[in-house]
Amino acid sequence: MRRYFIGLLCLFLLVMQGMAMSLLPSSLVYSDLLMTPHWILIFLLIVTVFYDNDNTYYAVWYALFFGLLLDVVYTGVLGVYMATYAIVIYIIHGLNKLLHANFVTASILAVVGVALADTILYVVYSFVQITAMAWWDYVVLRLLPTLAANMIFFIILYPLVKERVFNLGEEINNT
Template identity: 45%
Template sequence: MRRLFLPLILLLLVVLEGVALDILPSNLIDGDLMITPHWVLMFLVLVAIFYDSEETYHSILYAMVFGLLIDIAYTGILGVYMFTYGGVIYIIHGLRNMLHSNIYTILLFGIMGVAAADFIINIIFYVIGIMDALWMDYLMYRLIPSILANSLFVLLFYPLFAKRLAKWREQLS
């Protein structure tokens, strides 16, 4: 039963990402800022650091599967989120042993992950012709607010899931 918790949490986060803009206060949405929720990615950062061991790659597999699910549900192009999330989590999985697993490391990896994923996704959308905003506008009105909002999300989820994921890893082995 415990093996189903991670996919169920990730599925719930995929659904909540779709209604995230309805949850946020209207003065944030009506302004110039465009916040992109990457809650699945933030949770996968926690999974990569606290649940995966050196020999397991659950977070990368979940990144690919739920990235594809995000592509199917919210974008018209398959593979953009799948490969972006998979690549970002793969890099975080490889870098996680360089630093201790604490709130600062999670925040650093979360900021790096959101910045890299959002930038790569928007480069792909720019090449395809879906995004046509100026890069300075993208940086100021979309990337920085998205990084800040997703950092708040990971700060909220860290106390809830850090010890629980480590406990589930111990029960897995």
């Protein structure tokens, strides 16, 4: 059962991510602020920092698979989340090689990862003319609230899964 922990939690987060907006107060949901939950990405960032070592890329494979599932379930453009999540996790994996794994580092990487992913999604959706939001409006009305909401989720998720993910990574590396 241990080896299925990451996949099952990603699947659970995929389902919960779709219900995230219904968990917020209606005054926040119906405001001008747009928040996009990137819960799978947040969890995969924790996996990248604490599970993968320098020469394993499990989180990238999970990002490809669950990004594709996100595309199939929630978007009309296939491959956008799949490519975005995989690229962001790959970049974070490379940055993680330079840094020591702790809460502060994971928090910084989470901010960078969510900002990068959401910006890439904005650029792609602007390019294919799905969104017509101006850059400054995007930053103020979508990027900053998305970063804040996802960092709250990171702060809640981190103590719940960090030790479990780290221990699973140690087991894989020792075998």
